[in-house]
Amino acid sequence: MLRKFLLLILGMLCLLPAYAQDASVERGRVTFTTECSRCHLPAEFDGRLRARWIGRSGAEFYQQIRSTMPAETPGSLTNDEYYDLAAFLLQSGNVNIEGGNISIADLESLEINPGIVIAVQADADSTPWTHLNGNVKSTRYSELDQINASNVADLAIAWSLDTGPFGPSPETLSVSTPLMVNGRVYATVGATRNVVALDAGSGQLLWMWRPDDGTRFDTAPRKGSGKGLSYYNSGGEEVIFTITPGYYLVALNAKTGDPLPSFGAGGFIDLQQGLRLGQDRSDLDIGISFPPLVVEDVVIAGAAHEVGMRPLSASNVKGDIRGFDARTGALLWTFKTIPERGQAGYETWLEVVARTQPYPVLPAPYDRQGFQADDLVDFTPESITQPPLLQGVEIPATGKPTRSGLVVTKSLLFFGEGPGGDPWLHTVDKATGETVARIALPASTTGLPMTYMHAGKQYLVVTVSDFSNSARIVALALP
Secondary structure, eight states: OHHHHHHHHHHHHHHSOOOOSEEEHHHHHHHHHHHTTTTOOTTHHHHHHHHHTTTOBHHHHHHHHHHHOSSSSTTOSOHHHHHHHHHHHHHHTTOOOGGGEEEHHHHHHOBOOTTOOOOOOOOSSOBOBOBTTBSTTOOOBOOOOSSOTTTGGGOEEEEEEEOTTSSSSOOSOOOOBOEEETTEEEEEETTTTEEEEEETTTOOEEEEEOOOOTHHHHTOSSOSSOSBOEEEEETTEEEEEEEOTTOEEEEEETTTOOBOTTTTBTTEEETTTTOOOOTTOOOOOOBOSSOOEEETTEEEEOOBOSSSSSOSOSSOOOOOEEEEETTTOOEEEEEOSSOOTTSTTGGGGOOOOBTTBOSOOSSOOSSOOSOOGGGOOOOOHHHHHSOGGGTTOOOOOOOOSSOOOEEEOSSEEEEOOOTTSOSEEEEEETTTOOEEEEEEOSSEEOSOOEEEEETTEEEEEEEEEOSSSOOEEEEEEOO
16 A cells, blocks of 8 residues: 555656756746747846845746746746746846856745846956956056066066967958956957957967858958957856957857857847948948947947048948847947937038038038148258257157057056057056066067956966068066
């Protein structure tokens, strides 16, 4: 009798649904995209949780979404899918799901408290460089001081990356600036703007992602490796954003280099869609070499046109700026750089270019449009060698007519000489302005220098180019 009873209980247990050990944010993101994105945006759950759920349990939240989602068929998903969905929505509402996974027991007992977001933090052994210009404020400053006036002359190349193997042909001029987060250096390389992740200490290649723009690359106005990348941390899920030469916004898993299936269409947003085209023009003179800008949970994509001082036609595709949800890729807003009828500022664009007026009067130009007599400078030999206003004035070295980037640390200022300059990295005492050292490089600096700390060692990294050989990413450190 007891044996039959035990067999009955066992049989009943076998009929119960099997529950996963952990709820997964990534699986929940996929479920949300396929089942719930028609009615909801992940960004809305921060407000929902703050308004109604602070202090309540994850178990209550699970039961709520199980009874209300998807809107057309609530209760139609499996228990595992609802637990994954709950984990994703909690993280979307700024509740920390560390590592993107949480046990069912921990999820149910969790006390909902929005606003806890994992951020990249510096510590004694690691200091990141998370943005193109260092941080969200673009200060190009780091408090690191392991490299200082007493030892900067001892800097040597710790590792370097030859960008030659990336792309259909070697890129001899690169202006890319890397990032460093959590022990990985991220950079764009090659004419097709490949994305690589390198070990921050050794430069070893960890992964590489190659865009496939097809024929759009052939007609792209802004080819090349571009200026760099953007990093985004969504509650512990690390993302690298790039814009390809063919004008796709792409979200990559920062740990693997794989496109994120939950962002846009399999990790991609076609930025050529939704453009305001030029009248009577079928071509698309649009692209960008800068990375997108990430502000909180919005990724912002800009636009640029054919390189040069003047567009091919006054009737050109408009370079509007668009903001997308950094988690899903949903379009949030569009800033129209040239307003349409009925919008503020439209009347400032009513001046028409005429044969007798080759430059538009409105809006005011950003660049000089011709010269007047008062703009001219007397460059006769006498005025060059003996300028009256500089008589008796001692003039130090005034630099070279190149474009060079800077990076500032606690005590030093570093700068190169830019494209076409000499292959030196100059070091200046920040307090006195005195030159401290001049470090030899394989070629002139063409990217912006950056610095980070990894495993207790400070590195200075810069892209160098000589216009003849493939560009290199060079990391300097103390012996």
